[in-house]
Amino acid sequence: DVVMTQSPLSLSVTLGQPASISCRSSQSLVFSDGSTFLNWFQQRPGQSPRRLIYKVSNRDSGVPDRFSGSGSGTDFTLKISRVEAEDVGVYYCMQGRYWPLTFGGGTKVEIK
């Protein structure tokens, strides 16, 4: 199975400051068509997950542009340029390249 390793486990950020979450996969996530199937999801407290980023760096509709994704191959990063109160929650990376589909363990973001 492809192991998705996220760091840090938790992040305490001052409002308006940037935040960065790392995700590493145990195998390259590049598909035969050149796409890389790496997604980022946000789960706010008490809510269902919501996708923020697909194929490494594409923002979903309605996702604020302070969220950005980057990376390639096996190393990926989610960045929040200026953290707002509504960004509190747990963030998960997930690979959609191989079966079984696997998630990272999650990174909890809180406000300092």
Place this chain on the structure above:
Amino acid sequence: EVQLLESGGGLVQPGGSLTLSCAASGFTFSSYAMSWVRQAPGKGLEWVSSISGSGGNTFYADSVKGRFAISRDNSKNTVYVEMSSLRTEDTAVYYCAKADGSPSYGAFDAWGQGTVVTV
């Protein structure tokens, strides 16, 4: 607007069975793969099972293979998961998720609100 509404959760004894349903609306259901993802209390997300748009291809996590069966009825815009031989470790919120139509079944662009299964 895409909507996914799960139902069927509840309390079941170990060894028992339960069937979850997910009613979909707001998109051409038969064109998209669907999946179930679960979250044990206080834990992270775990993929459970996926099914292609036609229903002809199904995939399972090892932890549920042989015990869970995913299916869909495209005439009713509903995806199901039949769960049998339930174990205490199957206790979780079960989410239904829609793929976005890309080659990856795991590109979940919509999620339901979840249904709670307690074993």
